[in-house]
Amino acid sequence: MSYYDIDAILTDAEKIPCTFQIDVPDLGYLDNQPGHTLKSGSRVALPIWLAEMLAIANTGAVDMDDPSQSSKSFITFDLPPALGNDVVQALKADPRSVPLRDQSAHFYALATHMMELSEEPELSAVLRKTFVSRAAEIALHARKVGGGGSSYHGREGGGGAGGKSKGKATKEDNASNLGVGGAGEDFLRGLDEWERKLFRSAHDGTKASKEWMENVKKR
């Protein structure tokens, strides 16, 4: 993850639920009430780039009577709804039937980031299993899509969703993959950014090796 990584920056814009631990007179605008004091205990959804440091930073207050209270943070935060219990239960039941993209376009990146901030051993295990079983499915689709003649008819429809190709891509690449018709359509639409990259790599790899094989035969 680099400083200039566009996806990392967009991941940091995801909002997570936070609770303020102190009164702050100037920050009412964060809770849609500019000019008012933001009261201690207010629940506000803040982007990660803001919440992370506010949660880590120490207020520096030293409470002589109760030293355990002396290093209080400005805010505490909870897991975002995208990683909530509902989603985790659904993932446990069947990872492939959950459209991760509807939860967050950067689902895994968000989860990884949250796990860096707080220990979530169960979540970690569920997500690992989720990725593995979905990756197999993604690889399967990537090989089918745009490969055989039978799925070519779906290409036109895929243009819109498939506009993710890099500058080096030729016209053919632009037309390929993602929103391709058939049973896989819903599943592929639910891929998060990371999975899309995986899909693209798997798809391009299959295509490239096929082209190479055909070239070898010609000679």
Added chain:
Amino acid sequence: MPMYGDLGNKLVQHAKRTQNLSHLPPYQTELVRAVAREIRDLDKDVAILLEPFQGSFDPSAEQATACTLLVNHLSMRRNKRCLLAYHRTRTDKLEELVWNGADVLDLAGQTTGAPKGVADGNEGSGTTSSLSPQEEDYFRQFGDLLALYKGQWTDIDLTGSLEPPRDLFIDVRVLKDAGEIQTEYGAINLTKNSQFYVRQGDVERLIAQGYLQKLG
């Protein structure tokens, strides 16, 4: 309710879109200015907040102020990152275009598809440049730098095609006037719509720049 950093986020979304395009979309002058303005406003706020303390600010005594200061600082830092990432995405693209042999005049004129995808790179063509003046400068200077680098090897063309040519000679059609060029077999005057049978090595650059079209 708009929040600090929202504009910067918009800029990064532009950058995200740019990554997936073969051409460079117009520079977001207004948005960049607005984000820079936001940073200046935040900086002013910080100065005002700190003024009464006369340089002896104690965060543990003034928790609320410390929190506001931190929020302002983080917002500025976020905006800075968004600005830098946006411009970096574009300069990466510009460098790629230079390596592909694009011409700054083409870019300045309107949106230019990467040389390979001329057919589908024509949407949004206006008369205004899609580059900021600074970017045009960057593009030119990077081009000079590349030329200087390439100049070290006279018998290798670093930006040449990696595909070995099938034929030494090819048919080309002239798409726009390119003037006279010198070849081993004498001078050729490239006027629009004329056709020539030439050595591929002599005209590769002109094909990449969109002056000539390879036939057959």
